[in-house]
Structure formats: C-alpha cells, structure tokens
Amino acid sequence: MNSDKVVLCNATGTDSLGSAISAAQSARVRAALFLSSDLFRELSEGFVFLGMILSPQDAPTLMHYIQRSRTPKASIKFAVTVVDTKPAPLVATYSSRGPAASCSMVLKLGLFAPGSLILASWVENISVANVEQQPLFGKFNIISETSMWCPHASGMAALLKAVHPEWRPAAVRSAMMTTASAVDNTFAPIKDMSGGH
Structure with missing residues (x-):
C-alpha cells in the first residue's frame, strides 16, 4: 500500500468500524478516514496511525471533493482546540x-x-x-x-x-x-x- 495515500472506509454497518480500523492497521496505512454513524466510538478506539471518524452526513461533501479533484488532498491538524461547540455538553x-x-x-x-x-x-x-x-x-x-x-x-x-x-x-x-x-x-x-x- 502506498504510504502517501489516505484510505477512506465506509464503516456504517453494525460492528464494521472496529473491523475497518483493524483492517487499516493490518494494512499498515499511513492515514484513514472512517465514515461511521458511531462517531463517539473514537472514545474507546485507539488509532496507531493518523485517523478520523466522520459522520455519514459528511460523506456527500467528501465524495464530491474526491470525485471532482484530480489530486484530492487531506490533512489533519494537531493541537487544535475546538470551542463553542453546540449543543454541549x-x-x-x-x-x-x-x-x-x-x-x-x-x-x-x-x-x-x-x-x-x-x-x-x-x-x-x-x-x-x-x-x-x-x-x-x-x-x-x-x-x-x-x-x-x-x-x-x-x-x-x-x-x-x-x-x-x-x-x-x-x-x-x-x-x-x-x-x-x-x-x-x-x-x-x-x-x-x-x-x-
């Protein structure tokens, strides 16, 4: 697998998020994006690679970008504090x-x-x-x-x-x-x- 690529996994089925994360880890991916309705599974899942769990509602925007771009790019920013999230808690x-x-x-x-x-x-x-x-x-x-x-x-x-x-x-x-x-x-x-x- 190319170490410069970001893998996109559709993990919206039952128990498929854990399986997708395990598969990505076994494949030694550099980074992965997971589409899952269980957004807060990240509270119990650990990534040994760069990874992010996205809502299925984000899929149309993400897929539109991927399909329309000749060379789609992704980046993850570290040490970003998100404030004024609503509703919270x-x-x-x-x-x-x-x-x-x-x-x-x-x-x-x-x-x-x-x-x-x-x-x-x-x-x-x-x-x-x-x-x-x-x-x-x-x-x-x-x-x-x-x-x-x-x-x-x-x-x-x-x-x-x-x-x-x-x-x-x-x-x-x-x-x-x-x-x-x-x-x-x-x-x-x-x-x-x-x-x-």
Whole structure:
C-alpha cells in the first residue's frame, strides 16, 4: 500500500468500524478516514496511525471533493482546540441512563460529570497504546468512561465536605444535585449524543 495515500472506509454497518480500523492497521496505512454513524466510538478506539471518524452526513461533501479533484488532498491538524461547540455538553453513548426494565433495582443516576477524552495521570508500567506491536508508556493518557467522571464528582464532593465538614453524605449529594446545571449551552435540556433527546 502506498504510504502517501489516505484510505477512506465506509464503516456504517453494525460492528464494521472496529473491523475497518483493524483492517487499516493490518494494512499498515499511513492515514484513514472512517465514515461511521458511531462517531463517539473514537472514545474507546485507539488509532496507531493518523485517523478520523466522520459522520455519514459528511460523506456527500467528501465524495464530491474526491470525485471532482484530480489530486484530492487531506490533512489533519494537531493541537487544535475546538470551542463553542453546540449543543454541549451531551450525555455520552456509554453512560448509564438509569433503571432499565431488565434491571429495576439499579437506581437512576442523579449526576453526570465530564468523562470523555480526559487527560489523566497514568501508571507507568501499563502501556498507553501500542504502535506496530510496540507498547508505548507514559505518565499520562487520554481515557474515557466511568473511571474518568467519577474523580470529577468525587473531587467536588471532597471540596464541599472540606468547606462544610458537618454535612452528611446526603447533604453533599443534595448540594451537588441542586446546583448542577440541567441545561446545555443552548439553554435546552442536556441531550443524549446518540439519540438527540
């Protein structure tokens, strides 16, 4: 495979994104663009090459550019901070939504906290990634899921307890729940990133 080419993969079927990423990795591509309706799978997928997951809604524009250009080019900018994304925040696809019909004894969550793509300290004897079957080690990692939002919520609880040492756990929880924002930056109720409601 030509190392100067960017591969475009249509990975819109069930479980096809993981398969497409594995195939691209096995082919040792230099870079790949993946069309997938599971945009937030990137939270759990690691790329050992330059890669980006795009929405199927981006496909017509992308395909138009590729078909109309004699030599289409692609570039990925690093260290770009995207601000003023709307709506934000969104409830991550992997977050619990509360009691399900199949498991009614599990209580509904009262709080959500940041937990996606969090830069966190990391134990140095566990690799943060593998590149061409070689483990990479570091003091920090970007990870997601419950293990990342829990420290945010626990830290807030610890700060409240430090300021109000007489408060019982129920009072700390109540303070956090009654002062948390239930709306996003468009002043609408916070939405689910996968369902939009």
